[in-house]
Amino acid sequence: MPTILDGKKLSQTILDELSAEVSALKSQGIQPGLAVILVGDDPASKVYVGSKQKTCEKIGILSKSSILPAATSQAELLSVVQQYNDDPQIHGILCQLPLPHHLDESEVINAIAPQKDVDCFHPDNVGRVLIGAPRFLPCTPHGVVQLIKRTGIETTGKHAVIVGRSDIVGKPLAAMMLQKDSGSNMGCNSTVTICHSATRNLEEVCAQADILVAAIGKPEFIKAHMVKEGAVVIDVGINRIDADNSKGYRLVGDVAYDEVAPKSSAITPVPGGVGPMTIAMLMYNTVKSAKLAHA
Numbered sequence: 001m002p003t004i005l006d007g008k009k010l011s012q013t014i015l016d017e018l019s020a021e022v023s024a025l026k027s028q029g030i031q032p033g034l035a036v037i038l039v040g041d042d043p044a045s046k047v048y049v050g051s052k053q054k055t056c057e058k059i060g061i062l063s064k065s066s067i068l069p070a071a072t073s074q075a076e077l078l079s080v081v082q083q084y085n086d087d088p089q090i091h092g093i094l095c096q097l098p099l100p101h102h103l104d105e106s107e108v109i110n111a112i113a114p115q116k117d118v119d120c121f122h123p124d125n126v127g128r129v130l131i132g133a134p135r136f137l138p139c140t141p142h143g144v145v146q147l148i149k150r151t152g153i154e155t156t157g158k159h160a161v162i163v164g165r166s167d168i169v170g171k172p173l174a175a176m177m178l179q180k181d182s183g184s185n186m187g188c189n190s191t192v193t194i195c196h197s198a199t200r201n202l203e204e205v206c207a208q209a210d211i212l213v214a215a216i217g218k219p220e221f222i223k224a225h226m227v228k229e230g231a232v233v234i235d236v237g238i239n240r241i242d243a244d245n246s247k248g249y250r251l252v253g254d255v256a257y258d259e260v261a262p263k264s265s266a267i268t269p270v271p272g273g274v275g276p277m278t279i280a281m282l283m284y285n286t287v288k289s290a291k292l293a294h295a
């Protein structure tokens with residue numbers, strides 16, 4: 001049976017490390033602070049924002065939040081961003097995506113001070129990741145690489161196939177896995193292929209992966225025949241499927257877990273895999289930002 005890459009457990013280890021670091025910073029009079037902005041009332045977004053605030057509280061990070069109505073104008077949203085840019089107690093600003101359709105996401109991302117862009121979505125920070133000179137690492141890709149590396153999985157020379165070309169997961173993860181491994185930069189020194197909706201022979205390409213990452217947002221898209229025997233399988237997908245339970249839904253990943261797990265050497269569960277790692281790496285960036293601000 002495969003190694004289960006337990007993101008819930010590893011994220012807790014990382015949060016414990018950060019908690020100690022926050023205590024040490026506080027004794028120097030520095031408290032890291034995170035501002036979360038949520039526009040509208042998407043139920044899943046509310047859950048994520050709530051769990052980010054709870055995690056801040058647990059490890060001693062100051063958290064501020066702005067919960068804005070769905071009808072908020074672009075100018076109002078930009079002024080909230082500006083207020084946090086100017087707030088010396090705040091080291092990280094996260095504007096929960098997606099935004100309601102009348103709002104311009106890229107203008108909002110561009111308005112966040114790059115020094116406070118703990119999502120690593122600002123073009124300055126994205127470019128830095130691409131050239132191997134990161135300020136921050138993007139939270140979900142960083143979580144994926146932490147899970148792989150801290151489990152002792154070798155990445156050098158391995159063929160990583162990433163399914164999905166999003167700006168927040170597929171593209172930056174490809175840059176990180178491609179990067180030369182310098183010991184602490186989260187580079188993986190892998191050979192990287194990115195697949196997407198126009199890829200020919202996608203199933204055959206996936207089946208060549210030593211490390212297969214699914215980040216497409218399609219429930220159980222990756223089936224057993226698309227996975228090489230012994231591959232490492234990372235499932236970034238978190239899809240809500242209607243279900244006959246008290247919540248009215250259940251979570252499934254982009255991987256058909258039950259049929260893929262027996263073929264894999266290691267696999268992430270959903271929930272309890274990449275999701276909790278994303279939040280831990282957001283906290284990591286917030287602490288890092290506070291340290292940079294006071295360096």
Ligand SMILES: Nc1nc(=O)c2c([nH]1)NC[C@@H]1CN(c3ccc(C(=O)N[C@@H](CCC(=O)O)C(=O)O)cc3)C=[N+]21
Binds near residue numbers: 048277
């Ligand atoms: N500016 C911005 N930054 C983000 O980082 C961001 C965002 N917008 N928009 C939405 C996505 C999604 N995301 C998740 C984080 C944690 C879990 C997580 O912890 N999931 C739990 C389950 C949670 C549940 O029960 O729904 C798990 O996988 O075990 C999921 C999803 C961050 N995102």
